[in-house]
Amino acid sequence: YTLLGCLSALMVSPSMASGSLWNMTPGVTEISQQVFGLHMTIFYICCVIALLVFGVMIYSLIRHRHSKGVTPANFHESTKVEIAWTVVPFLILIGMAVPATSTLIAMEDPSDAELTVQITGSQWKWHYQYFGHDVGFYSLMSTTQEQIENQAEKGANYLLEVDKPLVIPANRKVRFLMTSDDVIHSWWVPAFAVKKDANPGFINEAWTKVTTPGTYRGQCAELCGKDHGFMPVVVEVLPEAEFDAWLVEQKQMANAAADAEAASLGQVLTLDESMALGEQIYIGRCAACHQPNGMGLPGVFPAIKASPVALGDIGAHIDIVANGKPGTAMQAFAAQLSLKELAAVVTYQRNAFDNNTGDVVQAAD
Ligand code: CUA
Incomplete structure (x- = not known):
């Protein structure tokens, strides 16, 4: 990992710092950017270690390649070296663990959320329910098999679309309660650094606060049966005022649907x-x-x-x-x-x- 990482870092370093096809995304939340920062920090630490270790190794191989008949050094124990190889990695690991732990604790703290959405996975769609707003809907993949095959023939990457994306406001803390109707699914949106299992009979919590409005994509990340690969997640992040208007409109539509139901x-x-x-x-x-x-x-x-x-x-x-x-x-x-x-x-x-x-x-x- 470190060797390959170093090579690719040397080749694409400038683009990696800002995220590229080669790297994970820095995302659009404070947490996702912290996770990206951690990833890069640990990555560069690994690079330095790899350069040192492989540098010494390759130097020794080349420098001593003709030293035939030389008796190798023969010593047992070196207290100084043993202390060094215990203390140095210990300090490096502590240096990695401190920022990683504080990010993990922040990720797990959904308190003070302004909106709660229950996300229920089922084979093979997502159900979104907005707590306290009587708004809820299923999000089904709308890309047809035919469209997928056409794209595959052209060798193109295709985006799987859904009929109704999850809609959330920008700049507000949104809490997610994850569960499942059937088997284990996992709701994953890389740009939010949110990936949480949706387990039947159990509720997992996660949260996000997106800074940039836009459309973000993810995918069910837990093998959940035949159509696991066709369980996309699409999230529409709207500016706050637009989101409020959307929510009002959804309630009106729900009322109209209830009236139509009664009439039907x-x-x-x-x-x-x-x-x-x-x-x-x-x-x-x-x-x-x-x-x-x-x-x-x-x-x-x-x-x-x-x-x-x-x-x-x-x-x-x-x-x-x-x-x-x-x-x-x-x-x-x-x-x-x-x-x-x-x-x-x-x-x-x-x-x-x-x-x-x-x-x-x-x-x-
Ligand atoms: Cu749902 Cu995989």
Whole structure:
């Protein structure tokens, strides 16, 4: 590490100081810049040590390469040398530990936050809930498989986009409470120096205070199943006033959605309308595991087509889609879909594939 590090530092040193493709990002928070500073300090200490050690070694190899027949020095114990090689590394380690510890303590202190967001990971999306504001939404990857393949063909790096990014204000301390619905995920945004596991049944805390508005990206950093690589994190940091306006707008939208939900209770869709809406939801939510053709992934995710659930009691079918199936990867969709959408997707599942039942569910039911 030190040798490679030295070589690359010698080659790209000027750009490394400010962060480059070769290096970690200094980021946009005080903490991330402290972490970057620590990284560089320790990196340069390693470089000096490596230069000294390899310098002496290479010098000795070259200088004494012809010293055949010379008897090597033969001594046992040297108190001075032993004290030196104990004390010097000890002091170096203390010198590294002091600033590292103070940064670690600051990273773990979410007190005095002005906003709290609960982040829940689930296979394979993030759920953001703003405490005390009745605002919450799911953030799903919106880049399609086709777009990914097109990019891959061109050999280009592609950015995975989401339908709704997490939105937070600049210059305010934001606390994150991390947890998970299913398996262990990890919410990671390098520019904030935040990487925290989201564990089921447990809450981890983290925080950030971003100085520069903008869009920042990260990724789930804990292997969490089939689509782990497609669980991007996108964070939109808005200037404070814009964030306040956004939050008000979100509340209004939530109220409007609740009104629409109430209105949809009495609404009766035709079978075609229900199928069209259901297909859209099926492709967006269900097809990731159960396949667009309803065949599932044998041994992992059951088929919808000709499944006992889709052919059986309609109430049991609705229950599984709405409330999930404990002990399996099947999630509860009641909080993610409106009643109309739930009815439509169940109708679609019972009609879209062969061996269908022809059952139609209405939100009114
Ligand atoms: Cu979620 Cu990996």
